[in-house]
Amino acid sequence: MAEAAYAQLVKDARVTFARGRTLPVEYRKEQLVKLRDLISENEEALYEAVYKDVRRPKAEAINFETLMLLNEINTAIAEVKNWSKPTKVSRNVLQLTDSAYLHKDPLGVVLIIGAWNYPINLLLAPLIGAIAAGNCVILKPSEVSQHTAELLAQLIPKYLDSEAIKVVTGGVEETTALLKQRFDHIFYTGSTAVGKVIMRAAAEHLTPVTLELGGKCPVIVEKSVDLGIVARRVAWGKFSSCGQTCVGVDYLLCPPELKPKLIEELKKVLKEFYGDDVKASQDYCRFATDRHFDRVMGLLNATKGTVVHGGSHDKADLFLEPTIVDNVEADDPLMQEEIFGPILPIVNIADTKAAVAHINAREKPLALYMFSSDQASIDYVLNSTSSGNVTINDTMMHMSLDTLPFGGVGNSGHGRYHGKFSFDCFTHEKGVLHRPTGVEKMIWMRYPPFDEKKIYWAKMAITKRKIPFL
Template sequence: MTDLLLSRCGFREVFSTFSEVCCPNLSEWKGDFIRPSVFTMSREQVVVERARRAFQTGRSKPLDFRIQQLKKLQSFICERQKDITDALRRDLSKNEFVSELFETLVLEAELKLTISRLADWAAPRPVEKNLLTLTDEAYVKPEPLGLVLIIGPWNYPWALTLLPLVGAIAAGNAVVIKPSEISLNSSNVMEEYLPQYIDKDLYPVVTGGAAETQELLKQKFDHIFYTGSSSVGKLVMEAAARHLTPVTLELGGKSPCYIDKNCDITTACRRITWGKLTNCGQTCIAPDYVLCESVVQSRVLEEIKKSIKEFYTDNPKVSDDYGRIVSQRHFKRLMGLMEGSTVAFGGDVDESQLYIGPTVLEGVTSESRVMKEEIFGPLLPIITVDGVEEAIQFINDREKPLVLYVFSYDKKLIKRMLAETSSGALLANDCLVHFIDSALPFGGVGHSGMGRYRGRHSFDLLSNLRSCLIKQLHLERVNSMRYPPHNSRRLGWARFFLLTQISLRRLGYVLAMLAALSAFLVQKYLRQD
């Protein structure tokens, strides 16, 4: 363990951190030796304690510092674009255009928005008053939570790891960043270069696999933000419960896609194909399966096939826009999911390249293996239903999805889907694009996750929205209604003050109108004189 600490952190760095953490009073140290017990702390503990102590200095709180760090993060993304795209090509076979479109461009937009709006978001927020607080100062003051742990995913290792980091920095927190070890090249680039741009003590990067993640989860944080599978999400939540740490879980699930038989089938299938096959299907909000009536099934299959050819040519394997499965384990998992279903078209594979071609499955039922878990790959099952009512029942019989897609001209049908189902989001007549609107809070419900982020929602999520009421030491007669001895008269006054509904905004308008009327009457009176 000692060798590991010295090699990863450096002797002086380790000694300095342990001196602060374990022995703040250096006079306790006897002689020029290091106690062996000091080195019982793991590397993860060292990093966490260093980050917490950096936060306790208060340097992450001033708005100028937060904006400076966000601008440095902007510089990192801009100046290291080539390193990022090279890593994504090695991890997921993403070309430079796809990398920028789906990874760094959304980060640039989030940073630009956050920097421009941060002063407004962080300002005290006045609240409505009632009769009892009419003369008081009442507001909500956002303040940092403290130390945040961000555990990133492998499918979009830059966007989905650094987007919550933007919100955490903006809110004034310290952050331990744990990128996924599955997207190893991206993880290594993040570890090597990010500390060269932003404060390395406040925002350290910890790399490694399950063992390192488990060690981090043993530590106490003030918030944990995890993006990944529901099975690991349960473990994260269980670990967080030991410290009563709040969590944000961005999970996923089986997002259904209903196609109304009377809609524009060609456009619908084009957008569904794009949404499904982006990143080779390895997207948490990808359409997981299609529900449609049997009378349009053959048309749906035909249009999806045409869209695949349009996007990726007759041979997607040689298309620079078509990715690969991230690992051997996920490749084998996807191959197993196809068992028992009929391949309508596609199904070509090359294990040596971790390639699975765009594949549409038919003859799929609720009992098919492919319907037992989130697919997270380029397989698209088609399930036939008798109409919207059966589709709604099919959806409601399963866990609540991260997003529900519906394609229809009929606004009443869309509103019925909205009213009779539950999901993290509903998107009509398109796929994926709701994620790019930072005004829409992104997140799941139930099995698909908890907590919402993007834009101001990230700032609020990772802030303590502190309620503040500043009263004056007068008007004691009004306050006496709450003091013993209690009687019916005091209760009557309490009922009046608590139950009387009054709009202070309207009251302000009335007072302004009365003031204007008074001024007018005074002017008129003076003229008469």
């Protein structure tokens, strides 16, 4: 599609928004119900498309793609009316007779750019919030997950209002042309490198952005925990989806004395999960493209650490066995970028204080994981580090709770969504002060000519304790 065609596409969406088509709460609920129907009535086709793209097993597709979406849609349908209501705020004496509240405005025409690793969830989850908030939406699925992108491009116009919600397919060239248009918000999920490109393009129009990026998510392991449980939860958080999860485990920070036992437990768990022949397992994913396979294999081949488990691979099948690398140093190639593949480096760390120092010397991660039964130590990590989210004694599960905000900080992104936070993401809270006209006697001190008496009473009125908004 030519740039002129994209300009017309956005213009048409603006006309739809200006007509107020997306504003009524009942319209929003209707669209959310239809989005739920899209997923429920086409589950098998969606799972098949994802399998063709990344060989994701059906159980993983259910857990990571559709189940979370359906939960969020149901929440939005039930709560959108309350979310959309004005929110009263407290006042001081100077506003005693006034009404003060936050009016919830949709932003307008927004662009959502999805990611290939969870091509359903990461495109439609922000869409839920954009619809609930009353916006018109341009959706851009990732071209890497081609089968899912094509299927969604077919299904969305059949279920949702095509005047308000439009799908654009294509690759880098199409996305670049699309980014030249002016949007009222851009929501992007993907790599930090592309996030910078998105932000530069948005700056041309001073468009606000939400960037859901990645980073090296660490796991701190302390001596006070059951290493069998640690191994199961770390292996799930690392090797699900072939390690291609933005909040997936990237590396372990572990005291040397715990390593032998932990490595053995990890090996047991991997055998339990995938059997003796991982390649033959129906529950193990694959890389999406040759490029992603080559990048991760390049990191593995360059490591100075010791491969203590796995390492077998087959490029023709885009397969890399779950791999554990011990004795990885801070300057190792595996530690220089997000791995986004099934390689688990283990870094020797004397104690939790040293682990915190290691984490703080690097970019802020999207998620931080810690296994500990010592509350004082947990509090120390929470207070001494900065990350998008933290999960204690498990991995990744924070993203399934839509009452928690999901998002990064610093290099791992900014902005947040899920649940009401998705609604907030695509909403402008407009401050409104509604003052009656018959209050001149109360505000006499603000008008010139000024004297000490007026200044005194102005200070008293403004600094007086705030009163409730009831």
